[in-house]
Amino acid sequence: MKLLLTSAGISNQSISDTLVELLGKPIAESSALIVPTAVYPFPGGAGSAWRAISGNARSPLCELGWKSLGVLELTALPTIREENWVPAVRDADALLVWGGDVLYLCHWMRQSGLADLLPSLSETVYVGVSAGSIAVTPYNCDAEFDLEFVPTGSDMAQGADRALGLVDFTLYPHLDDADMPDTSLANIEKWAAEIPVPTYAIDDDTAIKVIDGTAEVVSEGHWKLFNP
Numbered sequence: 383m384k385l386l387l388t389s390a391g392i393s394n395q396s397i398s399d400t401l402v403e404l405l406g407k408p409i410a411e412s413s414a415l416i417v418p419t420a421v422y423p424f425p426g427g428a429g430s431a432w433r434a435i436s437g438n439a440r441s442p443l444c445e446l447g448w449k450s451l452g453v454l455e456l457t458a459l460p461t462i463r464e465e466n467w468v469p470a471v472r473d474a475d476a477l478l479v480w481g482g483d484v485l486y487l488c489h490w491m492r493q494s495g496l497a498d499l500l501p502s503l504s505e506t507v508y509v510g511v512s513a514g515s516i517a518v519t520p521y522n523c524d525a526e527f528d529l530e531f532v533p534t535g536s537d538m539a540q541g542a543d544r545a546l547g548l549v550d551f552t553l554y555p556h557l558d559d560a561d562m563p564d565t566s567l568a569n570i571e572k573w574a575a576e577i578p579v580p581t582y583a584i585d586d587d588t589a590i591k592v593i594d595g596t597a598e599v600v601s602e603g604h605w606k607l608f609n610p
Contacts (some may be wrong), residue, residue, distance in 0.1 A: 383499055383548070384593050385508045387515035389555035390586035391441030391602045395591045398446075404507045404591065405475055410447050412475035412569055415454040416444055419490050420482030421512045422457075423531035425484070428448060434480045441511050441586075443478050456487075459494035471499060476507045479514030483531050484522045487513055488545050510553045515590075519545050519552035521577050527564075549592055557585040559589060567606065574608035581608040 384404045384468075392398050405412050418431035429441070435453060437445025444451060452470065454477070473475065479487070492498040500508065500518075510517065516522060517520055525543040554573065556565045563569075567583060574581035582590055589605025599605055 389587040391443040413450040413477040419456040420487035420593040423483040456490035458492040481512030484513040518548040520547040553582040
């Protein structure tokens with residue numbers, strides 16, 4: 383699977399050019415499915431999901447001019463026959479995975495069967511935004527924050543610091559965001575010191591491109607790699 387792991391969507395020309403490179407054709411000739419699931423646990427989550435789907439959110443993604451765009455709601459998939467949704471996922475050129483609660487997103491990726499399906503999607507471009515990017519790494523940098531939004535006593539809390547582990551590095555998005563005190567470089571460095579895999583700290587103008595397991599930074603902003 384080809385991945386484009388972003389902090390804030392397709393936020394600049396370099397990231398946009400990389401998306402087109404991964405697709406192998408223009409966005410206007412490509413089909414996509416948006417996964418809004420991660421944002422629902424937050425207050426106002428339903429409205430945030432609609433803004434993402436309608437292309438009115440802060441992070442550019444759905445409004446890029448896709449040939450076709452559908453919604454893949456993970457919480458619905460366990461009640462649907464696989465033959466009625468798996469082909470749509472396989473046929474999509476891109477899977478757009480929105481931000482929100484990493485813990486909740488990972489839970490429903492597993493419950494829905496999408497997590498098991500992802501490694502077989504060799505030609506699909508997985509585009510993550512914030513939590514959507516963190517979810518495919520081995521470790522969840524938002525674990526403590528995420529626990530505030532899942533039900534008390536939920537089995538989701540078990541292993542809250544772990545994500546899907548589809549890549550061999552982790553990342554911490556929104557580097558030095560003024561509205562997110564935990565994203566200071568000093569705080570990320572402290573967190574990364576406890577993680578046994580490389581950690582990329584990336585700002586909203588940076589993304590990580592991954593092809594065949596090889597990661598490459600695409601940036602018009604700031605980033606830093608912390609090795610274990």
